[in-house]
Amino acid sequence: MEIMIALLAGFLVAAGAYLMMSGKTLPYLFGLTMISNAANLIIFASGRLTFGKPPLIPEGAHSIEGASNALPQALILTAIVIGFGLLVFALALAYRSYYVLGTTKMDHMNASEPGTEVGS
Amino acid sequence: MNSLILRTASRLLLPLILVLSVFVFWRGHNEPGGGFIGGLLAAIAFALVEKAQGLEAARKALHFRPQSIAAVGLGCTVLGGLWGAFAYGYFLKGVWPLIEKLPDGSKTGLPFGSIMLFDFGVFLVVLGGVCGILFALEDVVANERDDKED
Amino acid sequence: MAEAGPETVLVRKTVLSHGAGLWRFIPALVAAAATLWFAQFIGPVSHGDIPEYVASWVPQLGISFAFRLDGLALAFALLICGIGAMVFLYASAYFRSDRRLLSLQLSLMAFAVSMVGLTTADDAITLFIFWEGTTVTSFLLIGFDHEKEKSRRAAIQALIITGAGGLALFAGLLVMGSLVGSFRLSEMNLAGDVIRASPLYPVIFTLVILGCFTKSAQWPFHFWLPGAMAAPTPVSAYLHSATMVKAGVFLMARFTPALSGTDLWTWTLVPVGAFTMILASVWAMRQTDLKLMLAFTTVMGLSMMTMLLGIGGPYAVAAAMTFLLVHAFYKAGLFLSVGMIEKGSGSRDYTEISGLARAMPHTATVVMLAALSMAGMIPFFGFIGKELIYESTAHAHFAPQAVTAAAILANALMFACSGMVAIRPFFFRPRACPKDKPADPGWALWLGPTILAALGLLCGLFPSAVEHVLVAPMVQAVAGEGLPGHLALWHGPGLPLYLSLATFALGFVLYLLLDAIHTGLAAAEPKLPRTESWYDGFMRGLGKVARRTSVLVQNGNMTSYLRRTFLALAAVIWIALLAGTASWPGFRLSVEAIDWAIFTIITASIVVVLRTASRLTGITALGGIGSGIAIIFVIYGATDVAMTQLFVEILVVIFMAIAMVRLPRTGGVPFVPLNAVVAGILGVAVSVTLLMVLGTGLDLSLTEFFEENSAPVALGHNIVNVILVDFRGLDTMGETAVIAIAAIAAYAVLMAGRKRARGGE
Incomplete structure (x- = not known):
């Protein structure tokens, strides 16, 4: 399975980067989501894959052996929620920028750049 | 989203999902679940109400302003940390006043304490944060729809 | 006017309630208390019992938070707090009806703390932190009238020049620290022979002296100080005459045991000091704004101290330290007095005011006292300072004739300037000044300058007291040996006295010729090269490079x-x-x-x-x-x-x-x-x-730790959740804050536009 996850992470990053470079807000957001998914997948796989044994200590026991690695899971869990927060903020920005600037083409959102005309 | 079925279903589903989310949160310390998951689930419940019955109904169902909920949640996480600080001198150290450790290592009592308060804070922050943005987005989308037609 | 009525009343009310509170005296009281606190160390320090305070900061790097109150530090601390008390009191009255008083007081306090820290520090890094603190607070204070283009420009100029010097100083301190193996200044000073013998000495010297020269406004960096006069008068009196600009001189004195005595030291400090001294005193004659004139004489005073430290040896150090005190008293007093003249008459340009002595007798007396000390008249403290200067220049081992001649010329020019300040605004026929009825300002304004001017006289009358309290410990700290001889008002006839008489004569002639000199300088000014234009050119070039780079890199294409x-x-x-x-x-x-x-x-x-x-x-x-x-x-x-x-x-x-x-x-x-x-x-x-x-x-050790401790210690069976809310709870707390912030930010982005859309309707 490792090779599949590695390939999937590569696909997701490549597709995400490609979409982010498209210069349009909605595909950009799609790309962002894909890359954050890929990041979670990479962290998860880096903690090694253990088939089907969640890190839950059975009632009455003190410890557990051979369960899947709990540490990356804890890291990803918050990363997912934070990634969601970031995505939603980006969504709000995309929405607002379309409303204020009247465009979804990111290359036209350059009013603060030097050497370019406002809203050209 | 003017579906009668969805509207009726959402009335039933809201309490159901909310109870489920609290349950998921409560058992999170020993079984899969916890503040993040519970909070997300609760937020989904309100998102469902919002989609089915509209923004006002969802706001009413939530009762408090989402920002206030998130703020109270942040306060709970801090209080949960301070509890440990006052009890043992370490910020965020777990305090379980209702649990007794038996000599053989096992324990009895209610799993209630600073860690649960902390996790509940997480629950509230996630719920309040998600609902806050959801309501704002829906509000803006609904109201600007008319302004922008030109 | 009629429509503005209620609003004006409202504004005035808030302004009054703002300015009338007794809180505005708190900074002055604090500074006075600090002065008394430092005063208790006078006895022990003069007997060689030097208090130290050391707290560990970054022990791995040998950096500590160290303070050492030797004679030099104590004198500076007393000056900073003592003059601070008077300036704070003055500022509370000067800005009485100004709502910015609080921010001014806070900045001044922050500056005073930085300055005391800088002078008492015994660790190079501690010193540097406070050094930068004075740079930043000075920037804030010069730019206090930030609505004015001129103030902003002056503030940025001062920040860039002293900030760049600060970086050079930092590098120099690091090199010196690694060479000596300690960042404690006292240990660096003990290792003077090692430093001077090292091949790195020229590097250390250049870097440290760059810091000193920029801070103390030596040529070619001198121009920022007159520019800094854009600051309000209390700020100029405090920072740009009595304290901050002396930080460079202070540092040269502080590092005298470590760095002085070489040809490089003498051949840099003496020529630069002498040149800046004459340049500044000549340009002082060009000014008609009394404050600007004082600013140039401040540059001159600093250069005099630089030159004396460059000469080195106990005589010159004693002269430098005495002159430092003399200068602090009369210059702060005069700056504050110029503020009084401005408050009382509405102008500080001597071409606009004259004959004020009758209307403002108190101000006239204070200015007269301070100016006499500046002119070096008997029996004022300035006279003692001047005698010591001649004593040391005449015995300099480096071109004594040239140095003495430069000192005479600068002192004579200073004599003429003090004549201008003391005579032009107050005597001759009164004429219409910008204010209808010029009058002396209130007690809070005159108290400070009066004390300072009186100190100039008292120190002249009782020199042995000053010697024991301040000068002797300072010289001990800088030169490493006691004061040669004693401070005295009357040494009897001798070379210094004849030189003084020559100075008075030359100064009197210069005073009479002043208008002619002024006209000549004004005509010549546009043709002369100015180092400020180098600065301007550099800044323009920097802007161009930055612009080209950003056009190249930042093409606006996402x-x-x-x-x-x-x-x-x-x-x-x-x-x-x-x-x-x-x-x-x-x-x-x-x-x-x-x-x-x-x-x-x-x-x-x-x-x-x-x-x-x-x-x-x-x-x-x-x-x-x-x-x-x-x-x-x-x-x-x-x-x-x-x-x-x-x-x-x-x-x-x-x-x-x-x-x-x-x-x-x-x-x-x-x-x-x-x-x-x-x-x-x-x-x-x-x-x-x-x-x-x-x-x-x-490496699974962390995971194993969590697996083993989850249930017994943290009382939870879901390891993931236990990690989240217990083992790594602080992380999670931060993450909840991130979620809340993301929510607030998204809410703000969405709602801000909404309001605009509505408001535009």
Whole structure:
């Protein structure tokens, strides 16, 4: 399975980067989501894959052996929620920028750049 | 989203999902679940109400302003940390006043304490944060729809 | 006028309630208390009992938070706090009806603290921190009238010049510290022979002296100080005459044991000091604004001290330290008095005011006292200072005739300037000044200058007291030996006295010729080279370079930014992969049916997102990707993560669907080969890296710790949740804050536009 996850992470990053470079807000957001998914997948796989044994200590026991690695899971869990927060903020920005600037083409959102005309 | 079925279903589903989310949160310390998951689930419940019955109904169902909920949640996480600080001198150290450790290592009592308060804070922050943005987005989308037609 | 009535009343009311509070005296009281606190150390320090305070800061690097109150530090602390008390009191009256008084007081206090820290520090890093503190507070204070272009320009100029000097100083301190093996200044000073013998000495010297020269306004960096006169009068009196500008002189004195005595030291300090001294005193004659004139004489005073420290030896050090005190008393007094003249008459330009002595008798007396000390008249403290200067220049081992001649010329010019300040505004026929009825200002304004001017007289009358309290310990700290001889008003006839008489005569002639000199200088000014124009040219060049760079790099094209970012990321990964020693992994390649199923679902969804022109299809496919990943989490035992992923996926779809309604259709993503290549390189890099990582060993000690301690210690059986809320609770607390902030930010972005849309209606 490792090779599949590695390939999937590569696909997701490549597709995400490609979409982010498209210069349009909605595909950009799609790309962002894909890359954050890929990041979670990479962290998860880096903690090694253990088939089907969640890190839950059975009632009455003190410890557990051979369960899947709990540490990356804890890291990803918050990363997912934070990634969601970031995505939603980006969504709000995309929405607002379309409303204020009247465009979804990111290359036209350059009013603060030097050497370019406002809203050209 | 003017579906009668969805509207009726959402009335039933809201309490159901909310109870489920609290349950998921409560058992999170020993079984899969916890503040993040519970909070997300609760937020989904309100998102469902919002989609089915509209923004006002969802706001009413939530009762408090989402920002206030998130703020109270942040306060709970801090209080949960301070509890440990006052009890043992370490910020965020777990305090379980209702649990007794038996000599053989096992324990009895209610799993209630600073860690649960902390996790509940997480629950509230996630719920309040998600609902806050959801309501704002829906509000803006609904109201600007008319302004922008030109 | 009639319509503005109620508003004006309202404004006045708030202003009065703002200015009338007794709190405005607090800073002055604090500074006075600090003066008394420092005064208790006078006895012990003069007997060689030097208090120290050392707290560990970064012990690994040998950096400590160290303070040492030797004679030099104590004298400076007393000056800073004592003059501070008077200036704070003065400022509370000067800005009485100004709502910015609080911010001014706070900045002044912050400055005073930095300055006391700087002078009492015994650790190079501690010293540097406070040194920068004075630079920043000085910037804030010069730019206090930030609505004015001139103030902003002066503030930035001072910040850049003293800030650049500060960086040079920092580098110099680091080199010196690593050479000596300690950052304690007292130990550096003990290792003077080592430093002077080192081949790094010229580097250390140049860097440290750059810091001193910029701070103390020596040529060619002198121009920022007259510019800094854009600051309000109390600020100029405090920072730019009595305290901050002396920080450079202080540092030269502080490092005299470590760095002085070489040819480089003498050949730098004496010529630069002498040249700046004459330049500044000549330019002082050019000014008609009394404050600017005083600013140039301040530069002159600082150069005099630089020159004396350059000469070195106990005589010159004694002269420098005495002159430092003399200068602090009369210059702060005069600056504050000029503020009184301005408050009382409405102008500080001597071409606009005259004959004020009758209307402002008190101000006239104070100015007269301070100016007599500045002119070096008997029996004022200035006379003692001047005698000592001649004593030491005449015995200098470095071109005594030239140095003495320069000192005479500068002192004579100073004599003429003090004549201008004391006579022009107050005598001759009164004329219409900008204020109808000029009058002496209130007690809070005159108290400070009066004390300072009186000190100039008292120190002259009782020199042995000053010698025991301040001068002798200062000389001991700087020169390492006691004061040669004693301070006295009357040494009897001798070379210094004849030189003084010569100075008076020359000064009197210069005073009579002043108008002619002024006219001549004004005519010559545009033709002379000015170092300020070098600064301007440098700043313009900097702006040009910055502009060209940003036009080149920041082309406003988001796609190209992202392309560069991704390429750089891929390059970093590939370099690490190719240069590293990682071998091709030996993991199991077994692929099972369920793996194929998930792989197919996710890959198909990715292709759909890439290819579709429909937004709804895209969002759905995105949900497919997320769900596929959630299944991976379930299979490999991450139940909590899978639940989170699923719920988030649901919410993402809901949010996207809401926002999508208002975002326009943009069609599919067109195929751009370049982007595809960049994305491909990055994707392959990620895949290969992950495979490599999976082939290496993994340190599971943390995981084992969590597995063993979750149930017994943290009383939880779900290890993931226990890590989140207990073991790594602080992380989670930060993350909840991030979520809350993201929510607030998104809310603000959405709602701000909404209000604008409504308001525009």
